[in-house]
Amino acid sequence: MIQLTNDPIDFTALTEQVRSNAAGAVVLFLGTVREFTHARIETQAASLAEETPGDMKLAVKLFARARWPIVKAAIVHRLGTMELGDISVAVAVSTPHRDQAFEAGRWLIDTLKEVVPIWKQENWDDGTKEWIHPGLKKP
Numbered sequence: 001m002i003q004l005t006n007d008p009i010d011f012t013a014l015t016e017q018v019r020s021n022a023a024g025a026v027v028l029f030l031g032t033v034r035e036f037t038h039a040r041i042e043t044q045a046a047s048l049a050e051e052t053p054g055d056m057k058l059a060v061k062l063f064a065r066a067r068w069p070i071v072k073a074a075i076v077h078r079l080g081t082m083e084l085g086d087i088s089v090a091v092a093v094s095t096p097h098r099d100q101a102f103e104a105g106r107w108l109i110d111t112l113k114e115v116v117p118i119w120k121q122e123n124w125d126d127g128t129k130e131w132i133h134p135g136l137k138k139p
Helices: 011-018 098-115
Strands: 002-005 025-032 045-051 072-078 080-083 087-095 119-124 129-132
Touching: 011 025, 011 072, 011 087, 025 098, 072 098, 087 098
Parallel strands: 002 072
Antiparallel strands: 025 087, 045 080, 045 119, 072 087, 119 129
């Protein structure tokens, strides 16, 4: 399941969604809005806005099942303006063993950030704004 939402992410429900008697491990990753980034350590972030053109469900095909024995996986990415500490993305994955779950979860979040066109607008407390996407430039 891959979902975009403008609402706060219910990570407890997401975790329960991937739990299974066939899985001995469940890993949950939460990406949160942080106060400082390595690029702007001297300027505090005030908020974050995220947007994506198109439908992520159709834009991305994550082939993690070919690499790990994933029982269930779910990804929810929040769009819109978020405040410090808000959860912007959640990835939950279940597998038979913990090493597989950690590896698959890391691959899912890394691949999501790399290939899905989700842009972050960091709004700094000095009034400046900056659009960010790993490896790409804002059109």
